[in-house]
Amino acid sequence: MGRRRSDGSNKERLRWTQELHDRFEEAVNQLGGPDRATPKGILKAMGIPGLTIYHVKSHLQKYRILKFIPETNRGKFERRNISEMLPNFSATSGAQLNEALLMQMEVHRRLSDQLVVQKSLKLKIEAQERFLERIVEENQNGNPKHTKSFSPVSLPSLCDSESNAKEFETDSEVRKLKYSLKKTFKLLRD
The missing domain is CATH 1.10.10.60 (Homeodomain-like)
Structure with a gap:
């Protein structure tokens, strides 16, 4: 054979x-x-x-x-x-397949939107981290340029609304925020 x-x-x-x-x-x-x-x-x-x-x-x-x-x-x-x-493929199966495809496309769109927001937030956190590191360095070197409290304009905001920006009056508040931001930034990297 x-x-x-x-x-x-x-x-x-x-x-x-x-x-x-x-x-x-x-x-x-x-x-x-x-x-x-x-x-x-x-x-x-x-x-x-x-x-x-x-x-x-x-x-x-x-x-x-x-x-x-x-x-x-x-x-x-x-x-x-x-x-x-496929002539024996039922219309309901086709409709279910179409619905599943539409749902998958919606999930993909939402995940893409979420990724854009996460990238934007990451960039803002990095900007705040650089800003705060520069302030801490200036204070440690005895060359404080910012002796009065910070204005919302000088501190990069994490949100789109500037009304949520904080003003800091002491070095301890700056250090606490820097520590908190470093932990957050490390979590975002992981």
Whole structure:
């Protein structure tokens, strides 16, 4: 029926003759067509000794591909409705698939929006961290340029509204905020 493969497997290679293929097609048509026929059913309907389910599975896959892609369109890709490709595909399944796709697109959009917000927040935190480090360095070097409390304009804001910016009056408040920002920044990096 064929020859053994050199890779050591026990599966025999089968050459599909025209007669064998014709019997295959008869069995497929008997079972309701390529989209309804199963390899096990085809194997029983053909009744050929030595033919295995692996031979039939492989041939059925190739047969389905050739059946659903007409010869004139092979090599060309075009958008087609799923009901054209699979006539037994129910309308409810298509609607469910479409709804799932729309939900997935919405989740993707929301995640993209969230990523943009997170990047913006990260940049603002980094700006505040640099600002506070510069102030701490100036205070440690004995060269405080900012002896009075900070205005909301001088401290970079974490939010879009400047009304939430804090004014700091002592070094301890600055150090506490710097420590808090470093912890937050470290969490964002992780």
